[in-house]
Amino acid sequence: MTSLPMELLLSRKSFNKLTAPAPTSEQMDVLFQSALRAPDHASLKPWRYRVYEGKSLEELGELFLRASLISEPKLSEFQCQKIKQKPLRAPMVVVASVLIKEHPKVPEIEQILSGGASVQNLLMAAHFSEIGAMWRTGGLAYNLHLAGLLGMEENEKITGFIYLGQEEGVKRPVKYLNKDEFVTRI
Numbered sequence: 711m712t713s714l715p716m717e718l719l720l721s722r723k724s725f726n727k728l729t730a731p732a733p734t735s736e737q738m739d740v741l742f743q744s745a746l747r748a749p750d751h752a753s754l755k756p757w758r759y760r761v762y763e764g765k766s767l768e769e770l771g772e773l774f775l776r777a778s779l780i781s782e783p784k785l786s787e788f789q790c791q792k793i794k795q796k797p798l799r800a801p802m803v804v805v806a807s808v809l810i811k812e813h814p815k816v817p818e819i820e821q822i823l824s825g826g827a828s829v830q831n832l833l834m835a836a837h838f839s840e841i842g843a844m845w846r847t848g849g850l851a852y853n854l855h856l857a858g859l860l861g862m863e864e865n866e867k868i869t870g871f872i873y874l875g876q877e878e879g880v881k882r883p884v885k886y887l888n889k890d891e892f893v894t895r896i
């Protein structure tokens with residue numbers, strides 16, 4: 711027997727196709743509160759989130775394109791259009807990042823791990839709220855020109871583009887893995 715929260719935990723999955731409406735600001739407050747409950751060595755609070763919806767999704771697409779063209783000036787018109795439209799795949803995109811601080815006991819990797827845990831908390835809160843979500847990265851997440859265009863600090867790293875909206879299409883069944891392939895009891 712599993713409890714309801716446990717069943718919810720076991721049934722999270724990503725949604726590729728996301729449609730309007732975007733989550734409400736009340737729903738997003740809960741998602742972000744959940745994101746801010748991530749484990750955090752030395753209370754560095756490295757998490758940062760930038761929210762794009764409506765018109766600002768088009769602006770984000772323009773920035774995706776500008777950053778891509780700085781890195782690869784010879785992109786075809788087709789590639790340019792594709793890049794520009796990426797953020798339009800959902801009614802809301804949250805750019806997640808971590809602001810890395812120098813700390814004698816907390817190396818960069820721990821701050822990035824905390825950023826990942828924070829995104830996972832946000833995804834779980836979305837799932838609990840019946841909001842569809844998909845964590846994406848791709849080359850743009852590691853494009854320093856984009857980080858600059860988004861107004862990020864030098865020591866800030868993108869951890870993901872979180873696409874949020876209403877789940878569309880047929881739900882893929884959740885794939886349950888055999889834990890014995892991953893877990894060794896000593």
Ligand SMILES: Cc1cc2nc3c(=O)[nH]c(=O)nc-3n(C[C@H](O)[C@H](O)[C@H](O)COP(=O)(O)O)c2cc1C
Nearest residue numbers: 722723724725826844845846847848849869870885
């Ligand atoms: C850091 C990170 C980056 C990811 N980037 C992408 C991506 O760019 N494109 C993509 O299709 N899936 C990406 N994924 C995987 C999806 O978010 C998702 O986990 C995967 O499709 C499996 O689906 P599930 O979450 O329902 O098991 C990424 C996952 C992580 C953890």
